Amino acid sequence: MGEVSRGQLARELGVSPASVTTQTSELIEQGYLTEVPLVPGAEPLRGRPPVALRVAAGAHAVAGVKFSMRKHVAVALDFAGNQIAEACEPARDRAPPGDQIEVLARLIGSVCAEAGIGPGDLAQVGIGVPGFVDHASGRVHWSPVFGARDVDLAQAASARLGLPVIVDNDANLAALAELWFGSGRTLSDFAVVTLEHGLGMGLVLNHRVFRGALGLGVELGHTKVELDGALCRCGQRGCLEAYVADYALAREAHVALDLAGGSVGGADLVERLYAEAKAGNAVAQSIFRRAGRYLALGLANVINVFDPELLILSGERMRYDYLHAQETIAEVGGSVLPARATPPRIEVHAWGDLLGAHGAGALALGAVTDRRIGGPFEGAAA
Numbered sequence: 001m002g003e004v005s006r007g008q009l010a011r012e013l014g015v016s017p018a019s020v021t022t023q024t025s026e027l028i029e030q031g032y033l034t035e036v037p038l039v040p041g042a043e044p045l046r047g048r049p050p051v052a053l054r055v056a057a058g059a060h061a062v063a064g065v066k067f068s069m070r071k072h073v074a075v076a077l078d079f080a081g082n083q084i085a086e087a088c089e090p091a092r093d094r095a096p097p098g099d100q101i102e103v104l105a106r107l108i109g110s111v112c113a114e115a116g117i118g119p120g121d122l123a124q125v126g127i128g129v130p131g132f133v134d135h136a137s138g139r140v141h142w143s144p145v146f147g148a149r150d151v152d153l154a155q156a157a158s159a160r161l162g163l164p165v166i167v168d169n170d171a172n173l174a175a176l177a178e179l180w181f182g183s184g185r186t187l188s189d190f191a192v193v194t195l196e197h198g199l200g201m202g203l204v205l206n207h208r209v210f211r212g213a214l215g216l217g218v219e220l221g222h223t224k225v226e227l228d229g230a231l232c233r234c235g236q237r238g239c240l241e242a243y244v245a246d247y248a249l250a251r252e253a254h255v256a257l258d259l260a261g262g263s264v265g266g267a268d269l270v271e272r273l274y275a276e277a278k279a280g281n282a283v284a285q286s287i288f289r290r291a292g293r294y295l296a297l298g299l300a301n302v303i304n305v306f307d308p309e310l311l312i313l314s315g316e317r318m319r320y321d322y323l324h325a326q327e328t329i330a331e332v333g334g335s336v337l338p339a340r341a342t343p344p345r346i347e348v349h350a351w352g353d354l355l356g357a358h359g360a361g362a363l364a365l366g367a368v369t370d371r372r373i374g375g376p377f378e379g380a381a382a
């Protein structure tokens with residue numbers, strides 16, 4: 001985050017310069033903003049030197065944690081959003097919620113030690129998990145990282161850490177990270193499609209993350225692409241995720257790799273399938289290409305429904321380049337409205353797990369800002 005003059009702030013917010021002066025002097029007094037010279041080293045000929053405002057990085061520190069099926073990643077951010085520490089731990093499949101809370105406590109301990117602060121110095125913790133998450137209440141209806149349903153994650157984590165905790169779906173946090181730190185900073189409407197163990201999506205409309213009435217919005221992975229199609233983890237049939245996620249690829253990989261039984265786990269199997277495809281195995285290549293075509297169908301649907309300026313493909317599995325090969329992306333163009341001259345820009349971002357952790361950190365910063373200064377700011381709890 002950079003610097004901004006009072007005049008620019010007034011223009012961008014559409015308020016009077018006098019009101020900006022009143023508001024910002026309060027924030028300077030409270031230690032949230034500092035004044036810096038607008039042109040470093042420049043001496044004014046007369047009068048007060050021109051100054052810009054900058055967020056006081058030391059005002060607060062927060063932590064952001066992303067849980068996933070492969071590894072759990074945590075970052076500590078200062079109040080200006082700069083990363084001051086990072087830690088990670090390998091994931092254990094479907095661990096009970098109590099075990100995952102202990103993982104969380106260890107990760108928080110690690111980032112605080114690296115940042116040279118105590119856990120009690122954190123103003124807020126943000127957590128991102130895959131699955132169905134009620135952001136407003138902090139409850140996780142279902143997530144592949146927990147061996148239980150309906151987990152009151154925010155409450156349990158807050159009780160263990162003694163800190164305020166805020167929770168969101170990991171794809172929403174990928175979108176929030178792009179909004180705060182990435183390509184989304186200058187855009188009002190964009191979508192982030194994440195492909196990891198499952199297929200997720202975060203949607204920013206008018207500079208804010210859209211979550212829907214129940215916080216269950218934009219579950220792109222569970223939009224239907226086939227009637228009576230493949231069985232999805234959600235229990236329904238024909239979901240897009242059931243054609244592009246790890247477990248969908250693993251289902252067919254046994255044939256391509258000429259394996260007899262289910263001796264190899266899903267993620268390992270998909271890694272082997274990808275290695276085979278790269279080595280020229282035509283059946284393995286066809287499995288990825290088919291998944292890529294389904295993904296293209298999903299992306300075209302997103303474009304036709306929301307008309308975003310930019311579509312970002314993100315997440316660990318996007319390194320399977322067959323999924324976003326040129327011919328696959330070209331298929332998106334064939335399924336969007338003919339009235340469009342061209343499809344929107346599509347970018348592949350390989351931030352990986354760190355992106356989600358930064359998004360969780362941004363969520364935490366938003367909550368602190370909302371609570372201490374008054375909001376609502378993006379990311380703050382409803």
Ligand SMILES: [Zn+2]
Nearest residue numbers: 222232234239
């Ligand atoms: Zn589904």
